[in-house]
Amino acid sequence: MQIxxxxxxxxxxxxxxxxxxxxxxxxxxxxxxDSLPIELVSTTEFTQLMAGNKNAPKAEKPKxxxxxxxxPKPAKDLNAKVDNKELQAAKEEPPPPPPAEQKVAExxxxxxxxxxxxxxxxxxxxxxxxxxxxxxxxxxxPTPPKRPTxxxxxxxxxxxxxxxxxxxxxxxxxxxxxxNHAPNLGASTGNAAKVSQNELEALKARLIKLWNIPAGARNxxxxxxxxxxxxxxxxxxxxxxxxxxxxxxxxFQASREAAVRALFQGQPFDMLSPATYEEWKELDILFxxxxxxxx
Amino acid sequence: MIPQLSRRRVLLLGAxxxxxxxxxxxxxxxxxxxxxxxxxxxxQPLPIAxxxxxxxxxxxxxxxxxxxxxxxxxxxxxxLFAPIDPAAxxxxxxxxxxxxxxxxxxxxxxxxxxxxxxxxxxDGRVKSEFRLWDVFAGQQLxxxxxxxxxxxxxxxxxxxxxxxxxxxxxxxGYFDTRVVFIDETGPKERRIxxxxxxxxxxASVRYLTRGExxxxxxxxxxxxxxxxxxxxxxxDPRVFLLNIETGQREIVGNFPGMTFAPRFSPDGxxxxxxxxxxxxxxxxxxxxxxxxxxxxxxxxAIDTAPSYSPDGxxxCFESDRGGSQQLYVMAAGGGxxxxxxxxxxxxxxxxxxxxxxxxxxTKRGRGNxxxxxxxxxxxGERLLTEGYHNEGPTWAPNGRVLMFFRDPGGSAGPALYTVxxxxxxxxxxxxxxxxxxxxxxxxLS
Numbered sequence: 001m002q003i004x005x006x007x008x009x010x011x012x013x014x015x016x017x018x019x020x021x022x023x024x025x026x027x028x029x030x031x032x033x034d035s036l037p038i039e040l041v042s043t044t045e046f047t048q049l050m051a052g053n054k055n056a057p058k059a060e061k062p063k064x065x066x067x068x069x070x071x072p073k074p075a076k077d078l079n080a081k082v083d084n085k086e087l088q089a090a091k092e093e094p095p096p097p098p099p100a101e102q103k104v105a106e107x108x109x110x111x112x113x114x115x116x117x118x119x120x121x122x123x124x125x126x127x128x129x130x131x132x133x134x135x136x137x138x139x140x141x142p143t144p145p146k147r148p149t150x151x152x153x154x155x156x157x158x159x160x161x162x163x164x165x166x167x168x169x170x171x172x173x174x175x176x177x178x179x180n181h182a183p184n185l186g187a188s189t190g191n192a193a194k195v196s197q198n199e200l201e202a203l204k205a206r207l208i209k210l211w212n213i214p215a216g217a218r219n220x221x222x223x224x225x226x227x228x229x230x231x232x233x234x235x236x237x238x239x240x241x242x243x244x245x246x247x248x249x250x251x252f253q254a255s256r257e258a259a260v261r262a263l264f265q266g267q268p269f270d271m272l273s274p275a276t277y278e279e280w281k282e283l284d285i286l287f288x289x290x291x292x293x294x295x
Numbered sequence: 296m297i298p299q300l301s302r303r304r305v306l307l308l309g310a311x312x313x314x315x316x317x318x319x320x321x322x323x324x325x326x327x328x329x330x331x332x333x334x335x336x337x338x339q340p341l342p343i344a345x346x347x348x349x350x351x352x353x354x355x356x357x358x359x360x361x362x363x364x365x366x367x368x369x370x371x372x373x374x375l376f377a378p379i380d381p382a383a384x385x386x387x388x389x390x391x392x393x394x395x396x397x398x399x400x401x402x403x404x405x406x407x408x409x410x411x412x413x414x415x416x417x418d419g420r421v422k423s424e425f426r427l428w429d430v431f432a433g434q435q436l437x438x439x440x441x442x443x444x445x446x447x448x449x450x451x452x453x454x455x456x457x458x459x460x461x462x463x464x465x466x467x468g469y470f471d472t473r474v475v476f477i478d479e480t481g482p483k484e485r486r487i488x489x490x491x492x493x494x495x496x497x498a499s500v501r502y503l504t505r506g507e508x509x510x511x512x513x514x515x516x517x518x519x520x521x522x523x524x525x526x527x528x529x530x531d532p533r534v535f536l537l538n539i540e541t542g543q544r545e546i547v548g549n550f551p552g553m554t555f556a557p558r559f560s561p562d563g564x565x566x567x568x569x570x571x572x573x574x575x576x577x578x579x580x581x582x583x584x585x586x587x588x589x590x591x592x593x594x595x596a597i598d599t600a601p602s603y604s605p606d607g608x609x610x611c612f613e614s615d616r617g618g619s620q621q622l623y624v625m626a627a628g629g630g631x632x633x634x635x636x637x638x639x640x641x642x643x644x645x646x647x648x649x650x651x652x653x654x655x656x657t658k659r660g661r662g663n664x665x666x667x668x669x670x671x672x673x674x675g676e677r678l679l680t681e682g683y684h685n686e687g688p689t690w691a692p693n694g695r696v697l698m699f700f701r702d703p704g705g706s707a708g709p710a711l712y713t714v715x716x717x718x719x720x721x722x723x724x725x726x727x728x729x730x731x732x733x734x735x736x737x738x739l740s
Contacts, residue, residue, distance in 0.1 A: 249465070
């Protein structure tokens with residue numbers, strides 16, 4: 001029984017050892033980050049927007065930098081139907097646009113604000129607020145403030161005209177057309193990605209331009225090549241590229257050689273910043289022309 | 296002698312071994328390789344440098360230069376290569392025995408380099424050798440030498456072009472091939488039509504008939520040395536089998552009511568043809584050894600222009616059984632036929648690609664003729680060219696290039712054109728006079 005136990009224990013230990021060695025799994029790959037180029041705001045600007053700067057001055061004026069709102073022009077009196085009360089409320093255009101709108105504008109710098117023409121609802125809200133303020137000022141008596149009834153229950157064309165005229169398009173300029181390049185107060189490494197998406201996109205773009213694939217190939221799957229690349233600090237290859245996929249068809253050979261040629265020709269990859277060298281010193285590049293062979 | 300182990304010691308031993316195993320298996324540090332997906336590339340002609348081949352002696356230098364020019368023209372005409380102008384070369388002549396100075400070629404952006412030499416041997420044969428270099432990786436990709444008679448230099452140039460094409464694109468080449476066509480001369484009302492054969496680049500034209508009879512639709516046999524064609528003599532059309540090398544002519548049969556010459560099956564044992572009876576035309580297959588004929592279709596319609604698939608298992612043909620001319624595919628032994636063309640217009644002259652992945656056809660609609668390709672199941676239809684009159688596609692042996700003839704109308708006559716399967720790179724093939732009905736041979740080597 002002792003011998004049996006001995007053998008059993010040694011056998012288990014050996015099995016464990018073998019299992020540990022042979023089943024040592026590939027380390028989990030991190031999910032590849034798909035970077036989508038943004039249409040309206042380029043990645044550079046996005047990165048810069050998100051990055052903070054410790055030395056930036058505190059923004060005294062809230063973004064967007066609207067200094068003051070012009071006194072609204074009185075609505076054209078096209079029709080006697082125009083309510084005077086409305087005009088007055090409109091004139092008492094309150095203090096700067098409510099902070100809520102500013103915040104909205106700030107968070108979505110890439111959305112263009114609609115023209116004032118189609119913004120009667122916001123106008124209405126403002127007017128209601130204005131009315132409230134005006135009325136609370138006028139009547140210090142804390143009577144329940146007249147509920148500001150919606151000024152025009154029905155959309156009168158003239159009312160729209162009244163709405164249209166009172167605002168200058170300043171708001172547009174502040175939130176839609178120009179991005180605020182003034183840096184925010186904050187840490188520079190807080191939000192921005194380590195290797196900027198911009199750099200990886202540029203590297204991809206260069207490889208796309210150089211990878212000359214055989215078109216009209218019979219089976220696009222044969223053209224997939226995965227290559228591991230080691231780069232030096234200067235962006236040049238520090239070792240010959242290591243091809244990880246294997247294949248025997250002539251189409252694969254041609255595609256693999258074209259990919260290796262693209263890597264040789266594209267060096268030095270100077271778009272990658274030396275500061276993040278540790279991140280990009282080893283790259284696993286998958287050349288797969290799936291986008292070109294659809295349909 | 297196994298030492299006497301007490302139970303305790305055994306347990307300790309086992310436990311320590313297990314712990315040691317587990318401890319030794321510290322997980323490897325996670326790989327830090329950054330992952331990048333390149334999901335597309337460019338389709339651009341590959342810049343290649345081909346300096347003149349060296350000649351063993353001054354007389355050989357002339358031939359060597361001609362060989363280089365034929366190779367350069369072949370690669371450029373394929374649309375997949377962009378030979379670099381020799382005037383830009385830094386190193387004008389590169390000996391085939393030496394390793395080239397790659398930095399000189401990298402500066403020109405050449406991705407591949409070809410060096411070669413032609414030299415006459417003692418027994419009168421010519422030895423041609425070449426090397427293909429990868430400039431950016433700095434190594435040789437391929438090298439080969441050939442022995443042949445001096446007057447075969449054109450074929451050597453084509454064979455070398457094929458080797459370079461195949462190594463760099465991954466597909467078999469098509470340069471060492473010939474094209475048989477109908478040469479047309481004379482005014483439009485009285486055209487003289489002769490059967491002619493030439494290299495695929497237009498060189499070495501030879502006439503095979505004299506022009507007394509009307510000849511039509513030549514076809515190559517898979518063995519490349521024989522062609523069939525139809526000849527309208529005094530009476531009924533006859534199908535001839537002509538051996539190109541020997542010039543021997545044989546009548547395959549007297550087939551009244553035939554409009555297209557027959558096509559060979561891929562194994563060369565059978566021919567399939569369309570015979571007309573009354574207002575009806577049906578497909579028949581004839582075994583060339585036993586000369587037995589079998590009927591394949593039975594529909595009360597005109598079934599014509601059959602073409603075998605490269606594995607010989609299926610036949611695609613043109614039929615108007617559905618009311619208009621459309622393409623159908625059926626098994627090589629006959630039986631039910633499936634319609635595969637569904638676009639607007641009428642389809643004719645289907646030809647199955649040697650690669651098996653496409654069927655080329657002529658499409659007529661909206662007053663235009665076009666040459667197009669579709670997959671054998673009918674999907675993926677694309678038009679490669681459209682115009683007043685384009686007709687009669689024939690495939691290069693690598694299934695990548697199509698040749699057809701185009702008639703501009705008016706008093707001018709038809710001419711031969713090639714187009715790549717991607718629709719790019721339409722080129723005109725020079726012929727001595729007007730030309731039509733091309734048929735592309737298989738690779739000669």
